[in-house]
Amino acid sequence: MPISDWFKAREGRRYTVASADKSADLPDGVWLKCPSCKHTLYQGALNDNLSVCPHCGHHFDMPAYDRVLALADADTFEETEATISSLDPLRFSAAKPYSTSLSSAKEKTGLAEAMITGRALLGGHPVVLGAMDFRFIGASMGSAVGEKIARAFALAQAEDRALVLAIASGGARMQEGMLSLMQMAKTSAAAERLSRAGVPYISILTNPTYGGVTASFPVLADVILAEPGALIGFTGPRVIEQTIRQSLPKGFQTAEFLVEHGMIDGVVPRPELRDTVGRILDYLCVRDVPEAAAGAACAVPTEGGEE
Amino acid sequence: MARFVMEFERPLAELEAKLTELKALDAAAELHLDQEIAELEAEVEQLRVTLYQALSPWERVQVSRHPERPKTQDYVEMLGSDVFELRGDRTYGDDEAIFAGLVTIAGRRCVVLGHRKGRNTKENIRRNFGSPHPEGLRKARRAMQLAEKFGLPLVTFVDTQGAHPGLEAEERGQGWAIAENLATLAALRVPVVAVGIGEGGSGGALAIGFGDRLIMLENAYYSVISPEACASILYKDASRAPETSACLQMTAADLVRHGIADEIVPEPLGGAHRDPGMVYAAVERAISSALDSLCGQEVGELVEKRFERISAIGVFTEGE
Ligand SMILES: [Zn+2]
Numbered sequence: 040m041p042i043s044d045w046f047k048a049r050e051g052r053r054y055t056v057a058s059a060d061k062s063a064d065l066p067d068g069v070w071l072k073c074p075s076c077k078h079t080l081y082q083g084a085l086n087d088n089l090s091v092c093p094h095c096g097h098h099f100d101m102p103a104y105d106r107v108l109a110l111a112d113a114d115t116f117e118e119t120e121a122t123i124s125s126l127d128p129l130r131f132s133a134a135k136p137y138s139t140s141l142s143s144a145k146e147k148t149g150l151a152e153a154m155i156t157g158r159a160l161l162g163g164h165p166v167v168l169g170a171m172d173f174r175f176i177g178a179s180m181g182s183a184v185g186e187k188i189a190r191a192f193a194l195a196q197a198e199d200r201a202l203v204l205a206i207a208s209g210g211a212r213m214q215e216g217m218l219s220l221m222q223m224a225k226t227s228a229a230a231e232r233l234s235r236a237g238v239p240y241i242s243i244l245t246n247p248t249y250g251g252v253t254a255s256f257p258v259l260a261d262v263i264l265a266e267p268g269a270l271i272g273f274t275g276p277r278v279i280e281q282t283i284r285q286s287l288p289k290g291f292q293t294a295e296f297l298v299e300h301g302m303i304d305g306v307v308p309r310p311e312l313r314d315t316v317g318r319i320l321d322y323l324c325v326r327d328v329p330e331a332a333a334g335a336a337c338a339v340p341t342e343g344g345e346e
Numbered sequence: 347m348a349r350f351v352m353e354f355e356r357p358l359a360e361l362e363a364k365l366t367e368l369k370a371l372d373a374a375a376e377l378h379l380d381q382e383i384a385e386l387e388a389e390v391e392q393l394r395v396t397l398y399q400a401l402s403p404w405e406r407v408q409v410s411r412h413p414e415r416p417k418t419q420d421y422v423e424m425l426g427s428d429v430f431e432l433r434g435d436r437t438y439g440d441d442e443a444i445f446a447g448l449v450t451i452a453g454r455r456c457v458v459l460g461h462r463k464g465r466n467t468k469e470n471i472r473r474n475f476g477s478p479h480p481e482g483l484r485k486a487r488r489a490m491q492l493a494e495k496f497g498l499p500l501v502t503f504v505d506t507q508g509a510h511p512g513l514e515a516e517e518r519g520q521g522w523a524i525a526e527n528l529a530t531l532a533a534l535r536v537p538v539v540a541v542g543i544g545e546g547g548s549g550g551a552l553a554i555g556f557g558d559r560l561i562m563l564e565n566a567y568y569s570v571i572s573p574e575a576c577a578s579i580l581y582k583d584a585s586r587a588p589e590t591s592a593c594l595q596m597t598a599a600d601l602v603r604h605g606i607a608d609e610i611v612p613e614p615l616g617g618a619h620r621d622p623g624m625v626y627a628a629v630e631r632a633i634s635s636a637l638d639s640l641c642g643q644e645v646g647e648l649v650e651k652r653f654e655r656i657s658a659i660g661v662f663t664e665g666e
Contacts, residue, residue: 124663128661131593133593211570213570215661216596221656221660224528224552228533231529253525258521274512283512291513
């Protein structure tokens with residue numbers, strides 16, 4: 040769907056966005072309770088604050104379009120591959136038919152798939168920008184998501200644009216069986232190609248990022264950022280506790296835990312993400328600034344040199 | 347040694363036991379039960395065929411996990427010669443859940459990798475039942491890079507329930523280790539032949555489990571999630587794994603149908619453990635012919651073809 044239509048659809052849904060943390064005694068969707076500080080929040084005000092609690096800084100899940108609009112320079116996001124969506128190659132129907140899950144996810148989110156991608160400017164740099172939407176079957180990676188990611192890598196390489204991906208995912212989409220597992224290999228192969236071409240790639244891990252998605256393209260980025268408190272790992276805590284009966288420390292698998300263990304570069308609050316990514320691209324994208332390219336070896340800042 | 351009896355084999359095991367008993371009785375008391383013994387033997391043979399000739403996906407999962415099934419170590423010993431084991435990830439430790447080594451297979455010097463399940467409890471504890479930690483996967487990556495550096499083809503044996511699910515594995519970057527292997531394997535500038543010999547459990551299997559060819563043993567499986575875990579998620583009941591193992595389309599034949607595996611190596615009736623010698627010979631032939639066709643290819647073309655092969659996997663629509 041073109042982004043203008045999506046905006047219309049979004050306006051219509053604005054105050055009926057379902058939230059897992061919604062309190063039962065509050066009017067449907069208009070008000071919700073912050074799971075962290077328990078303050079009652081007006082949904083509209085939350086949306087205007089990048090879905091970050093104004094009282095305690097709790098980061099709520101962010102829909103994919105909100106995410107790309109929050110990262111891209113104003114009015115520069117132009118969606119690509121908008122029509123790619125899933126089929127049901129296994130006719131998977133254990134517990135609930137996959138086809139039913141797909142249609143209700145489309146209905147609920149207005150999205151064709153759990154990921155959107157496009158061209159944009161970010162801090163003035165031409166980029167390919169993508170975001171995953173957790174509301175769409177847990178932003179799990181099946182064939183369609185894998186293809187969109189692979190094409191985003193290919194586009195970044197073809198047009199020499201840096202790639203910036205905001206990740207959230209429960210893991211591989213098991214309803215597509217081995218086809219979904221192989222998307223890990225496919226997206227990692229694409230990431231390796233881009234890396235060898237010397238095109239910058241920054242990933243932003245958001246809550247939650249797990250399973251086969253963690254173990255593929257997101258962690259192959261040149262610079263890996265994460266939002267505060269985001270839970271990120273390969274095996275989820277419940278599975279670890281159930282299968283090997285280990286008790287897990289407080290703060291296990293948070294973004295902060297990953298910084299301590301050397302797995303990511305930094306924890307960046309959502310309101311600072313755009314500037315932070317832009318500043319990193321200033322270093323990595325010398326090729327998209329002609330004046331800088333001439334003197335790339337000494338990387339003289341072309342403006343804002345006082346920083 | 348008494349053979350481990352899988353659940354679905356029990357009726358056959360009971361009949362076989364009865365036959366043994368009858369023979370012993372006949373020998374001891376000279377009862378001249380030749381007629382009865384012959385009839386029972388025919389019955390056993392009939393049951394063996396009906397039981398094994400069309401295994402369900404869940405039965406194949408049980409066969410793939412059979413404790414006497416040939417394992418990576420057996421293939422290395424039976425197919426390989428002049429073996430030198432490579433150990434350690436040069437950063438943290440040596441994870442025995444992964445075998446890495448210089449091995450001559452079918453007359454070619456290769457680098458061989460494999461998930462290493464134990465042949466008994468003691469070995470299994472040391473080898474963590476073939477479930478690698480990040481250091482095991484990083485040892486594998488080191489071996490891949492060594493293969494590339496010296497132009498040696500890479501042969502991998504896939505047999506794991508999955509990467510180890512634990513606190514330390516997470517602290518040391520299990521997801522990172524898998525991803526780095528996937529990227530390395532995808533672009534490796536030597537031929538890569540993967541062989542599914544038993545269990546293919548998710549990311550921990552994939553981390554050494556794809557390449558220019560994927561050869562699957564008839565009863566090996568390869569899956570995005572274990573049938574038990576899938577059943578726990580969907581039905582809150584792991585005992586419904588027989589259903590989910592069918593839904594997930596994880597058998598060798600399913601993989602060929604989806605364009606993920608290239609070839610199936612047939613197993614003797616009842617599984618590879620019934621006649622390992624036949625299986626070793628068939629696997630050696632399959633690896634040998636895959637390497638014959640891959641080793642002659644120009645490296646750039648080989649890598650490009652592998653990239654296209656991986657990139658083509660997936661079923662989706664681009665319509666409005
Ligand atoms: Zn709050």
